Amino acid sequence: MGNPLSSGNDLNVGIIGCGKIVEQYLTNFRRLESINLVAVSDLDSSRAQAVADSYDGVRAVSVEELLAANDIDLVLNLTIPAAHAEIALKAIAAGKSVYGEKPLAATTSEARQVLEAARTAGVVVGCAPDTVLGTGIQTARKAIDDGLIGAPVSATATMATPGHERWHPNPDFYYQPGGGPLLDMGPYYVSALVTLLGPVVSVVGAASHTRNERTIGSGPREGQQVPVAIDSHVTGVLVHASGALSTLFMSFDAVKTKSPNIEIHGEKGSLVVPDPNHFDGEVQLFALGAEDWETLPVSAGYVDSGRGFGIADLATTPAGQEPRAGGELAFHALEVMESVLESATSGKAVSIGSTAHRPAVVPLTELATAVRA
Structure with a gap:
């Protein structure tokens, strides 16, 4: 089409x-x-x-x-x-x-x-998310494509927070079916992992929750209790078609993590990838035989980008090609997340029926030029 x-x-x-x-x-x-x-x-x-x-x-x-x-x-x-x-x-x-x-x-x-x-x-x-089109994820993607870590072996993706009720005045949705840490924040992480490592063919999941009520911490409803009807901590293992394995850690129960949001490990090196909920950030490489981490120069992605750049990118997609932030990738990410939760309930591995093309790298591009009233 x-x-x-x-x-x-x-x-x-x-x-x-x-x-x-x-x-x-x-x-x-x-x-x-x-x-x-x-x-x-x-x-x-x-x-x-x-x-x-x-x-x-x-x-x-x-x-x-x-x-x-x-x-x-x-x-x-x-x-x-x-x-x-x-x-x-x-x-x-x-x-x-x-x-x-x-x-x-x-x-x-x-x-x-x-x-x-x-x-x-x-x-x-x-x-969305079009955060994957920014210089953070795209520089990491180019480093992988350039062979800086060799063949990718594994990845970890971590999101830890004690819960949105601490700051959100109406957090009820996050603790009802359709909410939870994976469906809320997972699109950023899963979309980034597919952009970096390619589509997922199967998943295994486990989930838990620490309490049945949450206390609203701010706003006119401060002090009110919100019932918890979903698992608030989810872990999953994603098996990519390439053979790489990604581990997801999505939690509304943990306090904080000192580890990076995403790490990619390969035969020749490891990458620290910036927060996939942001458009930029440093990419760090520890090459096999090196003595320390090296910050890579920005080499790909839309410079100084933000929400809406995915629409500008979509409009320039050549005829016959799927947009980088397209429906195919969004559907695949949604199926991966649904399947992790299904596996957590059944205790069995779940095969992924859909696939998604690994989107092409965004060349280093300064797209934003106008400032309008």
Whole structure:
């Protein structure tokens, strides 16, 4: 399938969902000459109007009006995860391409419907996280491709926090089905591991939780108890098609980790990879026979990037190629995470039915040039 967005013209974007995350996209859209924000919508019309008032040339409209608009090429879906599939399917039915916040959908069943509908309609699907396109993950990826660690053998990916209720005023979602540390933060880590090491063919998982209630630590509900209905600590082993093994450690029960967020180990060296929830950061190499860690020069990725760069990258994807932050990778990451949780319940290894092309390296690129009001 060709890319209906790669015409060389500016990409006209409409946003559905104007919650807190929208500010990060707006900041970067002002810096990206190829992105033309046209309209915004939210169930709370005052939030949409506030965005429109802050951004020149943008109109606040209803969801129905935005989907029907002829001057919008792509819908940026920033609704809650439970609504991701519904909004994506409506946008696709209206003939528009879609880029969504993670996850692609609440379940792989819903996500499959989105991809099938887009394929039939001939439109493009992209999905966060686009952190994998920044200089941090991309410099590490180039180091692997350049053979600096030899054949990759294993990886570890670690996320430890005592729980979002300590800072989030309404943390209930994180402790209900569909929440938890893996589904919340796992997209960053799994997408990075697939970008670095390629697709996953099977997983084994285990999970636990330390307590049945959490205490809200801030905001108007401070001191209230939140019930815990999910496992708040998840560990998984991912078997990559390459033979490399990755170990996931995702926890709302641990206090802190001193270890790096991701380490990649190969026959000739080891890499420290920066936080996959960030776009930049130092990549360090310890080569076989070396005496100390070496910080590698930035060598790949979008310089000074942020949320929204995945949309600009998607618009330049050559016809017939899957976008780097595309629906295929997002679906594969979602299936991997669902399967880790399934394995934790069943006690058995789970095969992964989907696959994803290991996205091409992003050449070192300064993409952001404009600053708009």
